[in-house]
Amino acid sequence: MTDLYAGQVSVEDRLPELRHQVTASTVVLGALATRDWRPMHHDRDFAIHHNGIRDIFLNTPSQAAWFERYLTDWTGPRGRLARLTFAMKDSVFPGDLMTLSGRVTGLATDPVGCAWAEVELALSVSGAVRTSASARIALPVDRSDNPWARRGERWCP
Amino acid sequence: MTTVLEDHGFPYDVELFEEDGPVLIERGQVQTLCAAVENGNPLFWDDEVAAGLTGGPVAPLTMLSAWFRPHHWEPGAAEPLVPLALHFALKERLGLPESVVAANTLTFHDPVRPGDRLRTCQVLKSVSDVKRTQLGQGRFWVIEVRYRNQDDALVGTDTYTMFSYRTPTGADHD
Numbered sequence: 001m002t003d004l005y006a007g008q009v010s011v012e013d014r015l016p017e018l019r020h021q022v023t024a025s026t027v028v029l030g031a032l033a034t035r036d037w038r039p040m041h042h043d044r045d046f047a048i049h050h051n052g053i054r055d056i057f058l059n060t061p062s063q064a065a066w067f068e069r070y071l072t073d074w075t076g077p078r079g080r081l082a083r084l085t086f087a088m089k090d091s092v093f094p095g096d097l098m099t100l101s102g103r104v105t106g107l108a109t110d111p112v113g114c115a116w117a118e119v120e121l122a123l124s125v126s127g128a129v130r131t132s133a134s135a136r137i138a139l140p141v142d143r144s145d146n147p148w149a150r151r152g153e154r155w156c157p
Numbered sequence: 158m159t160t161v162l163e164d165h166g167f168p169y170d171v172e173l174f175e176e177d178g179p180v181l182i183e184r185g186q187v188q189t190l191c192a193a194v195e196n197g198n199p200l201f202w203d204d205e206v207a208a209g210l211t212g213g214p215v216a217p218l219t220m221l222s223a224w225f226r227p228h229h230w231e232p233g234a235a236e237p238l239v240p241l242a243l244h245f246a247l248k249e250r251l252g253l254p255e256s257v258v259a260a261n262t263l264t265f266h267d268p269v270r271p272g273d274r275l276r277t278c279q280v281l282k283s284v285s286d287v288k289r290t291q292l293g294q295g296r297f298w299v300i301e302v303r304y305r306n307q308d309d310a311l312v313g314t315d316t317y318t319m320f321s322y323r324t325p326t327g328a329d330h331d
Contacts, residue, residue, distance in 0.1 A: 001198065001199060020195075026193075029192070029193035030190075030193045030194065032189075032193075033186070033189045033192070033193040033194075033223075034190060034220065034226075035223045035226035036223075037226070037229040060261070061219065061220070061222055061223055062190075062193065062194065064219035065190055065193070065194045065217060065219050065220070066194050067219070068194075068196070068217055068218060068219045069191075069194045069195065069196035069198070072196070072198045073197075073198075077198050077199055077200045077206060077210055078210060080265075081218050081219075081265055082264065082265055083262060083263065083264045083265070084219065084262070084263045085260065085261065085262040085263075086261060087259075087260055087261070088258075146210060148210050148212075148268070151267065155266065157264050157265055157266060
């Protein structure tokens with residue numbers, strides 16, 4: 001995992017796509033790791049007969065965790081996520097091959113010298129967006145800059 | 158200072174429903190989530206990297222809400238905490254039984270670290286007039302959930318735009 005610096009990024013850059021074959025284990029591990037015990041995320045009979053859908057599905061917090069992982073795969077560990085907005089349009093089920101994609105929509109440096117990338121994100125299955133998101137993430141300017149060292153007025157998420 | 162109650166019975170920009178998080182932040186849960194989403198970020202696996210960049214181990218930022226979900230069972234537990242209690246109170250007060258999340262924004266401030274104890278509160282930011290949408294007739298509201306650590310430092314906020322509505326039939330989607 002290497003560090004990405006602000007100067008290496010341009011608006012309209014595409015993040016490398018991440019593909020993951022979703023299984024029942026993906027859904028159950030994500031739900032339990034985010035302490036979400038609701039049965040529609042681990043009990044297929046409940047999902048079908050109570051929720052009226054075809055299977056258990058990825059819960060919201062684990063989708064957020066997938067997006068966080070996707071972003072920091074791109075930036076390296078110095079990248080510091082500041083904001084994540086997302087809207088779920090449809091569910092993600094076992095058997096789905098999910099694809100995470102991203103596009104840089106803006107770059108800026110704020111008054112305290114923090115460099116920011118705005119990224120538009122999507123989680124898609126078979127080309128259809130199931131969850132759309134946008135993120136604001138801080139990138140180091142150079143080797144001496146560490147966004148994680150920013151506190152108080154020097155961190156403006 | 159006088160708290161002004163709006164016509165729905167709740168004030169704006171006042172911290173309500175303050176709660177302590179039910180669990181201690183711990184690294185086992187952090188690495189369980191990283192394993193679930195195959196997150197190899199060394200901040201969560203390599204003490205040396207974490208010490209150098211973040212001053213020690215931290216939790217994935219998006220785990221914020223996870224730290225407020227109680228155990229599935231524990232001895233002598235009362236009724237579990239209801240997430241977004243303000244949302245459910247508004248639904249009941251306004252007679253709008255069904256809801257969808259229209260938008261959700263997580264904002265991250267100081268990192269959360271193993272050993273931290275977090276607190277939360279909920280702040281009502283706005284309630285719309287009655288709107289008619291394809292789902293039904295109802296209102297939009299915005300609730301900001303704030304999370305702070307044991308030093309009272311803000312670690313994040315979770316802002317929900319909800320649309321709560323009424324239809325002749327249909328289940329509650331919360």
